[in-house]
Amino acid sequence: MNFNIRGENMQVTEALRDYVEKKIGRLDRYFESPLPTDVHVTLRVLRGESTIEVTIPLTGVIIRAEETHDDMYAAIDLVVEKLERQMRKHKTKLIRKARVDNSRGLVREAEPVAVADYLEDVEIDIVRTKRFDLKPMDAEEAVMQMDMLGHSFFVFQNSDTSDVNVVYRRHDGRYGLIEPK
CATH class of the missing domain: 3.30.160.100 (Ribosome hibernation promotion factor-like)
Structure with a gap:
């Protein structure tokens, strides 16, 4: 390494x-x-x-x-x-x-x-699936929506690129944006 x-x-x-x-x-x-x-x-x-x-x-x-x-x-x-x-x-x-x-x-x-x-046997159990419509918006609006909902992340369609993006709250209190390549 x-x-x-x-x-x-x-x-x-x-x-x-x-x-x-x-x-x-x-x-x-x-x-x-x-x-x-x-x-x-x-x-x-x-x-x-x-x-x-x-x-x-x-x-x-x-x-x-x-x-x-x-x-x-x-x-x-x-x-x-x-x-x-x-x-x-x-x-x-x-x-x-x-x-x-x-x-x-x-x-x-x-x-x-x-x-x-690998002694631990890892089981992944998905207990809930959520479906929703993506509303086109910019990252700032997505952060406001996330804060209003009280969530730590928010999935949205970027109005500039039409891609699906995610905004999230970082541990230091600031925000992050995840975009596809």
Whole structure:
């Protein structure tokens, strides 16, 4: 793994850099060969709280986790736990898909994985489906609608591009916009 570590409102010390690389480097054990990907890590301190944000782009999926704590080292430990859960879930999904394809007689190339690493059996249970009409609006109007409804995200059709977009409330109180490529 190649690490891209940067700090916001703080200086990233060598000890902190080593700790991040050591802890996140443990995720290599979920793969039979080392990951040839960049790991993007952002460390930030805001109002006395330390936040770490980690993004790992993999083939077909992006593994991302964020954690906030009073102590940066504790935040790093917590974010690694989240990342490990996501990696196990992703690998279990790949294994299941490969098994289903093989049972149908299809040959599918999957990433090499070690089955022993996936002790947790992950079940996804969708309990509700919601359908609604998308009203064309701009992002600012979508944020106002989201706030009026008291939701943390809002799906809308962008009146400028006609694409489906999502606005969401970030942990820091600001807003984000998700657009398709």
